[in-house]
Amino acid sequence: MNPGLLLLGFLLGMRHALESDHLAAVASLATRSRSLGETIRQGAVWGLGHTLTLFLFGAVVLVTDRLVPEQLARGLEFAVGLMLLALGLDVLRRLRRERLHIHPHRHADGTLHLHLHAREASHRHDHAHPGFPLRALVVGMMHGMAGSAALILLTLKTVQSPLTGLLYIALFGLGSMAGMAAVSTVIAIPLRLSSQRMQRLHQGLTALVGVVTLGIGGHLVWQIGMVDGLLR
Numbered sequence: 001m002n003p004g005l006l007l008l009g010f011l012l013g014m015r016h017a018l019e020s021d022h023l024a025a026v027a028s029l030a031t032r033s034r035s036l037g038e039t040i041r042q043g044a045v046w047g048l049g050h051t052l053t054l055f056l057f058g059a060v061v062l063v064t065d066r067l068v069p070e071q072l073a074r075g076l077e078f079a080v081g082l083m084l085l086a087l088g089l090d091v092l093r094r095l096r097r098e099r100l101h102i103h104p105h106r107h108a109d110g111t112l113h114l115h116l117h118a119r120e121a122s123h124r125h126d127h128a129h130p131g132f133p134l135r136a137l138v139v140g141m142m143h144g145m146a147g148s149a150a151l152i153l154l155t156l157k158t159v160q161s162p163l164t165g166l167l168y169i170a171l172f173g174l175g176s177m178a179g180m181a182a183v184s185t186v187i188a189i190p191l192r193l194s195s196q197r198m199q200r201l202h203q204g205l206t207a208l209v210g211v212v213t214l215g216i217g218g219h220l221v222w223q224i225g226m227v228d229g230l231l232r
Contacts, residue, residue, distance in 0.1 A: 013175020028087040043184025049140025051173025058169040076146040084217025091210030
């Protein structure tokens with residue numbers, strides 16, 4: 001068993017979390033979070049879902065000694081592009097639904113005030129205890145399936161036994177969990193601060209996340225579907 005290879009798996013997993021489609025997905029998930037802790041948890045659960053499918057695909061390939069068909073791998077990448085389009089649209093839909101509006105309010109003494117509200121802000125409770133982030137798990141599992149082919153090919157070329165290969169994939173997955181939890185922290189801080197103090201900036205950041213996620217998803221769909229010929 002090669003300790004250097006296993007360490008490489010962990011470090012590559014952390015780097016893997018920084019890929020643009022992963023960042024876009026987790027940033028879109030972060031716009032739904034109500035606290036820094038919830039955002040970090042979503043990032044870690046994304047990594048868990050990613051690890052589960054990598055481990056499943058890796059186990060099948062390493063035990064059966066059969067590679068993931070190229071057409072299937074491209075189809076999974078195409079599905080990730082569609083998923084990113086859906087996530088980006090969801091961010092922009094929620095932003096439109098919660099956009100700010102101003103209305104006057106007169107007190108009993110006749111004093112008139114203008115109140116600024118997010119349309120559904122009054123119905124959100126920051127102290128609520130969120131459940132398990134199933135959406136983040138599913139998104140991570142989709143990314144894990146799409147990224148499995150290249151990872152498994154690398155593993156099969158460098159390992160001497162299925163056990164070492166599985167350990168490599170497990171450490172790669174742990175690295176991706178740690179990396180995405182750290183990235184989620186970086187993404188969450190400006191979103192949380194702006195939501196508490198600067199609503200216009202918060203809306204701008206949220207819109208940026210939605211547009212970038214749409215752009216990355218659209219690029220994947222076009223590249224794989226049309227340029228690479230999946231849909232031809």
